Amino acid sequence: MNSIPSVNLKDFISNDPIRKQNFVNAIGKAYEDIGFVALKGHFLDDTLVNNLYDEVKNFFSLDTETKRKYEIPGIGGQRGYVSFGKESAKGKKEGDLKEFWHFGQYVEDDEKLKQEYPENVIVNELPEFNKIGKETYRMLEKTAKYVLRALALHLDLKETYFDEYIYNGNSILRPIHYPPITEEPKEAVRAAAHGDINLITLLMGAQGRGLQVQNHKGEWLDAIAEPDELMINVGDMLSRHTNNRLKSTIHRVINPPKELWGTSRYSIPFFMHPISDMKLDVLESCIDDNSPKAFDDITAGEFLNERLIELGLKKE
Incomplete structure (x- = not known):
């Protein structure tokens, strides 16, 4: 597998059983082979995407002091602002060269989950920021x-x-700003090699070079989406649940060539998480003589907590 396959969601939601089955076959094969697809036919329209990027750029253009007042202590960075260099990849001590924002679930009908999730943080300076963030969250969900x-x-x-x-899962929409690079980075990159924690990730903003995916031979492939495509990859929760049948692929965002250091990069992943009570126990259908059960039983909430500690976003 030396390229990222492209599929169209309109095939799946058509009333044509052959188109639907072809989509299932194509995305299933892609996730078993490399863990990434480029998806057309999603529910985001161009106006919403353009408005979101405008609002995201407006937020990250605010002065540091203003942004920092939206950095909420004690919640492991799960809502609001996370400042530059705070997050590092598992096993890496250098902070990634990025700052980001988190929109979380909008629970309207479950008091228990309302108590479990931190509230979304409202940006007073930008009246449209939260409204457009919520609309994007819903369409990606x-x-x-x-x-x-x-x-x-x-x-x-x-x-x-x-x-x-x-439904009412602990999903996160994360607009990321990779600021211009002003000096030779010692060991840090914009996002070090990592696998995602969640079920699947839907990534906006993978146009142009930067995102790279590692195939089974250990080779790094450029993952470049068309303007109307989302990159969608398998996360560790789904990989674990399927006994590694669906692959959570290691990926990274490399630093640009020196002549482009003065430019910002923006990307917006949506991390699809389930409710914390979901059991990630290996599916019986994914266990056989050639693939014995590879993981202990665990819930999604327990797994997320472990990983947030490993990422340095939460203390033990």
Whole structure:
């Protein structure tokens, strides 16, 4: 596998059973081979995308003191602002060369989960920022639901298997700003090699060079999306749940060539998480003589907590 396959969600949601099955086959094969696809036919329209980028750039253009007042202590960076260099990849001590924001779930009908999740942080200086962030969150969540329905069919599960776990799930929308590089980085890169924690990640802003994916031979491939495509990859939770049948692929964001150091890069991943009670126990259908059970039983909440500690975002 030396390139990222492209699929179109309109095939899955068409009323044509052949197109639907072809989509299931294509995305299933891609996630078994390399763990990434480029997806067309999602639920984001161009106006919403352009408005979101405008608002994100407006936020990151605010002065440091203003941004820092939205950095909320004690919540492991799960909502609001996380300042430059705070997060590092698992096993790496250098902080990544980025700052970011977190929008979280908008729970309207479950008091228990309302108490469990931190509240979203309102940016007073930008009246449209939170409104457009919420609308984008909803459209990416809807897109992710259908991708997971296709994967459920690929795994011989009921099509709606994941629905109950992702409804009001602990998903995160993360606009990221990689500022211009002003001096030779010693060891740091914009985002060091890592696997994602969650079920699947939907990435906006993978146009142009920067994002790289590691294939099974250990080679790094450029993952460049068309303007109308989202990059969607498998996270560690789904890989674990499927006994590594679906691959959580290591990926990174490299520093640009020196002549482009003076430019910012923006990307906006949506990390699809389930509710914390979801059991990530290995699916029985993914265990056989050639693939014995590789992981202990754990819930999504326990797994997330472990990883936030490893990332330096949460103390033990």
